[in-house]
Amino acid sequence: MARFSRSDFTLESFRRQLANVDALPQLCVLGLVSGVITGTVMVAFRLLLEAGAVLYMPEGEPEAFEGLSPWLRALLPIVAVTLIGLLLYRQRSAARKLGVSHVIERLTYHQGRFPLRNWLNQWWVGVVSVLGGLSAGREGPAIHLGAAASSGLGLKLRLPNNSLRVLVACGTAAGISASFNTPIAGVIFAMEVVMMEYTLMSFMPVILASTMGALVAQVMYGNAPAFRIPEVALGSLMNLPWIVVIGLVIGLMAGLFIHISRSQRLQTLPLWLRLGVVGVGTGVLAWWFPEIQGIGYDSVAAALNNQLAINVLLALMVAKLLITAITVAGGVPIGIIGPVLVAGAATGALGGMLGGWLWPEKAADPGIYAMLGMAAMMGAVLQAPLAALMALLELTHTPTIMLPGMLVVVVACLTSRQLTGCEGFFISSVRYGLHPLQQPLMQALSRVSVPAVMERQLVRTERMITLDQARRLLETNPMWLVIERSSEDKPVLGLKAAELARWLLEHDEALDGEAPPEDELIDLLEIPGQRLEMAPIGLQATLSEAFLKLQDSALGALYVVHGYRPKQQRISGIITRGAIERYYHYTDARQTDARETDS
Structure with missing residues (x-):
C-alpha cells in the first residue's frame, strides 16, 4: 500500500504536481x-x-x-x-x-x-x-x-x-x-x-x-x-x-x-x-x-x-x-x-x-x-x-x-x-x-511548466573562488554552477560542473604532488569550458514562455527564480534549449506511437 506523508498534501506539493503534463x-x-x-x-x-x-x-x-x-x-x-x-x-x-x-x-x-x-x-x-x-x-x-x-x-x-x-x-x-x-x-x-x-x-x-x-x-x-x-x-x-x-x-x-x-x-x-x-x-x-x-x-x-x-x-x-x-x-x-x-x-x-x-x-x-x-x-x-x-x-x-x-x-x-x-x-x-x-508546438509547450523539465542540481557561486571552495562546491555532485556577477547589469552565467572538476584534476596533475599557493584563486570565467549567458524566468512559467525567451540568440539557458519577494528569491533550476527539445520530442514520439497503435 502506498504511504502518504503530510508533505504530499501541502500547497507547495500541489503546485509541483500541477507543473507536470499529467x-x-x-x-x-x-x-x-x-x-x-x-x-x-x-x-x-x-x-x-x-x-x-x-x-x-x-x-x-x-x-x-x-x-x-x-x-x-x-x-x-x-x-x-x-x-x-x-x-x-x-x-x-x-x-x-x-x-x-x-x-x-x-x-x-x-x-x-x-x-x-x-x-x-x-x-x-x-x-x-x-x-x-x-x-x-x-x-x-x-x-x-x-x-x-x-x-x-x-x-x-x-x-x-x-x-x-x-x-x-x-x-x-x-x-x-x-x-x-x-x-x-x-x-x-x-x-x-x-x-x-x-x-x-x-x-x-x-x-x-x-x-x-x-x-x-x-x-x-x-x-x-x-x-x-x-x-x-x-x-x-x-x-x-x-x-x-x-x-x-x-x-x-x-x-x-x-x-x-x-x-x-x-x-x-x-x-x-x-x-x-x-x-x-x-x-x-x-x-x-x-x-x-x-x-x-x-x-x-x-x-x-x-x-x-x-x-x-x-x-x-x-x-x-x-x-x-x-x-x-x-x-x-x-x-x-x-x-x-x-x-x-x-x-x-x-x-x-x-x-x-x-x-x-x-x-x-x-x-x-x-x-x-x-x-x-x-x-x-x-x-x-x-x-x-x-x-x-x-x-x-x-x-x-x-x-x-x-x-x-x-x-x-x-x-x-x-x-x-x-x-x-x-x-x-x-x-x-x-x-x-x-501552432502545435506552442500548444504542446504551454501544457507544462518549467519545473517539470528544469535541471535542479546546481550551486550558486561567485566568480573568484579558492581551491577549497571549488572542491566544496562539487561535494553535492551538482550539474551546473551558476556564476553570479559583481553588478546587476552583467548577465548571470552558467558553467557545467564537470568543466570545473576537469580543471581541478588537470591542476592537481600539473602540481605533481606539490602544495598549491595558499592565496591561489580560480577565475571561473577563465577556466576552459563553455559558459552560457542566462536570463531569469519565473517558476510558474510554461515551456512556451521559456521557448520564446530562448529565441534571443545571446541566451544559452534560463535560470528559474523561486520566491515572491525580490530579496528572498532563490534559483531553483536551470532550463536549456536541449531540455525543451527533449521534452517536445519525447511527447511527440508518444503521440506518434499512440496514433500508430490506434490505426
Whole structure:
C-alpha cells in the first residue's frame, strides 16, 4: 500500500504536481472549485440585471422593451453609450478591453492572467449594455467574468501558468453553462473557441467546471430549457435542399456581419461620432421595432413558436444583425452571441415561411427552420460548428433536429469561410487571426511548466573562488554552477560542473604532488569550458514562455527564480534549449506511437 506523508498534501506539493503534463487529478479539483466560483459569479450578474430592470422595466423583466413608451426605449441606447463613453473611455486603452476577445488575448499572450480593472469594468458595462437597450448579449460578460474569476483563484494560490490556462477554459465553460443552462455547449465552446484544442488533461476539468456552474445556476433558476417549443418534425427529405439554400444565405450574412464589425473605416472615425451612430441608430430602430433591443431571447422563443409577424422577422434578420455589427465596430464592448442567435432564428423562420409558400405540401414548420437558422448563424460567425450544434440541442431539447442541423451548420460555416473569407469572429479580433496557440508546438509547450523539465542540481557561486571552495562546491555532485556577477547589469552565467572538476584534476596533475599557493584563486570565467549567458524566468512559467525567451540568440539557458519577494528569491533550476527539445520530442514520439497503435 502506498504511504502518504503530510508533505504530499501541502500547497507547495500541489503546485509541483500541477507543473507536470499529467496532473489530471489536481486539475479536476481546480475544475470543481472553478465551476462553483463561476456559477456564483453568474448568478450574481443575473441578479444584478434583474435588480436594474426593477427600476424602470415592465414587471422587472430585463427584456420587456416592448412595454416601454417609444420615447423611453429610443432614449435608453443614447444614455447607455453616453455612460460608456464617459466612464469607460476616460480610462487607458488596456482597461477598455472586455469580453470574449479579451479572454482569448489574455490566454494567448499573457498566460491567462487578467487585470482586475477590466474585470470590474465588465460588471457595469455588461449591465448598462443590456439594460440600456443596446443590441447586446450577456454571454460576453459571462465568459469574461467566469474566466477571470477562475484565473484569479490560480493567481491567489500562485499556481503554475499551465494550470491557469485550464482554469480560464473552466471559467469560460462554467460561464456559458451557468448563463444559458447549456453545460455541453459550454464545454465545447471553451475547447473549440478559446482553448482551440481537445486534450484529456483539459477536457475533464472543463467538464467538471461546466457541470458545477450549471448546478449552481439550476439551484437558483431551475433546470427548464431556455426555450419551450411544440413537438415538430422535419417531415419530408425534400426539405433538405431548401435547408442547404438557407445555410448559404446565413453564411453570407455571417460574413457580412464580421466584415462590418471589423471595418477599419468605421473604427477610425472619432469616438463621439461612433458612439453617436450606435446610440442614435439603435434608438431610431427601437422606436418602431423594440424587439431589436437587448439580448432578444424572448423574440427567439416567439420565432420558434411562429408568433412573430413578417415585418418583425425582417427587422430582426437585417436590422438587429447590422446594428450589432455597427455597435462592435463603434467600440462598445458587447456580447454578440445572443444577438447572432436572434438574427439566425429570424432568418430561418423567414426561410421556412418562404418554403411553405413554395411547397405547402412538403415544407416543414417554420419553427424548425428557426432552430436551424439559430445554430447556423452561431456556427458561421464563430466558426465553431460543434459548439453551435450542442447549443442547438440544449437550448431546444429536440434531438431530432440534429441531422438537418449538422447539414445547415456545415454549409453556413463553409460559406462564411470560403466565399466571404472570414475566420471566426473572435479569432479575427485577436491580432487579425495570428493566434500562437494554433501552432502545435506552442500548444504542446504551454501544457507544462518549467519545473517539470528544469535541471535542479546546481550551486550558486561567485566568480573568484579558492581551491577549497571549488572542491566544496562539487561535494553535492551538482550539474551546473551558476556564476553570479559583481553588478546587476552583467548577465548571470552558467558553467557545467564537470568543466570545473576537469580543471581541478588537470591542476592537481600539473602540481605533481606539490602544495598549491595558499592565496591561489580560480577565475571561473577563465577556466576552459563553455559558459552560457542566462536570463531569469519565473517558476510558474510554461515551456512556451521559456521557448520564446530562448529565441534571443545571446541566451544559452534560463535560470528559474523561486520566491515572491525580490530579496528572498532563490534559483531553483536551470532550463536549456536541449531540455525543451527533449521534452517536445519525447511527447511527440508518444503521440506518434499512440496514433500508430490506434490505426
